[in-house]
Amino acid sequence: EPEFSDDFHQIMTWADEFRTLKVLANAETPTDAHTAKGFGAEGIGLCRTEHMFFDDERITAVREMILADDEAGRRKALAKIQPMQKADFLELLSIMDGLPVTIRLLDPPLHEFLPHTPEDIKHVAEVTEVSEEKLYKRTKELSETNPMLGWRGCRLGITFPEIYESQLRALFEAACDLVKQGKSPKPDIMHPLVATREEMAKLTTMTHAIAREVIEASGVALEYKVGTMIELPRAALLADRLAETAEFFSFGTNDLTQTTYGISRDDSGRFLNPYIEAGIFDKDPFVTLDQDGVGALIKMAAEKGKATRPDIKLGICGEHGGDPASIEFCHKAGLNYVSCSPYRVPVARLAAAQAAIRNA
Ligand code: PEP
Ligand code: MG
DSSP, rough: OOOOOOHHHHHHHHHHHOOOEEEEEEOOHHHHHHHHHHTEEEEEEEEGGGGGGOSSSHHHHHHHHOOOSSSHHHHHHHHHHHHHHHHHHHHHHHTTTSSEEEEEEEOOOHHHHHOSSSSHHHHHHHHOOHHHHHHHHHEEEEEEESGSSSSOOOHHHHHHHOOOOHHHHHHHHHHHHHHHHHHOOOOEEEEEEOOSHHHHHHHHHHHHHHHHHHHHHTOOOOEEEEEEESSSSHHTHHHHHHHTSSEEEEHHHHHHOOOOOOOTTTTHHHHHHHHHHSSSSSSSSSTTTTTTTTHHHHHHHHHHHHHHHHHHHEEEEEEGGGGHHHHHHHHHHTTTTEEOOOOHHHHHHHHHHHHHTTOO
């Protein structure tokens, strides 16, 4: 954990006396979680579980899973992945003991995980004993023209439920093991890229079913929440329906900005500067929240969510969660927390305090 001077602590303590927004961090590694906690994060607001699978050994297991052409093949790969996930969750929940840890189920834009080179295919062929030719064919079948608008997020969990079930099992087993050790894990399960009430209802039912099974088998008591990211305009427009089963919303403003403007978050740079020079944009909307457009969707979704479920927990976990002007907007919109990169936690604590003072 980082070490700080007494002055730093004093200033942060003053800030904390004023702010009403909680400040959580986006983290998926123990290093990030320790850093975040050292900077004063009050939990993890976004653990992107797909980021836990980028290293060489693990990515082959994920490739094996997505390239499998039937459920049995996916389950075989998941049998390798599940213990790794359980170990990951044990560690994160331990570091953040007593604080909320928001685990977002797999949201891999498939192109990031599909094999990129013949070597990648070879590795998968070696472990699966499936021919390279077949793996090439499957890779081609799964390649999308617009992966960021494709088979992403909960669409993967709905079409291949065994993937989310395996992650949920790993998470609840880890949490129950920690309860047995006298710890207080607080997992929040978050579903990505939800657009419809039916998706949310199905995913919530799945989550409770696995939770019940694991909790009953372990014989301990465990509290958890199930919620959704709001990162599509449709989700914001119909947030009252999502709140029928979602206990919290987390605004994924990276995707929400992308889908509201219809501008690719990966390619926006190409015309962003000319747009700023021409005075059409005053700022990069992927850095500073577009309060008029994306912000209107956030306010609407917050109101609709509260109308259905008055105690709904509301937060933001896009990059904007660490930007002072956007944090002030979140304060005014009545959100409960912001979640940002670990190194932005002190800035967010100060910005949240300044927002509270300015708007008192
Ligand atoms: C988002 O879309 O704002 C978000 C936090 O999710 P990701 O960046 O992982 O798509
Ligand atoms: Mg997103």
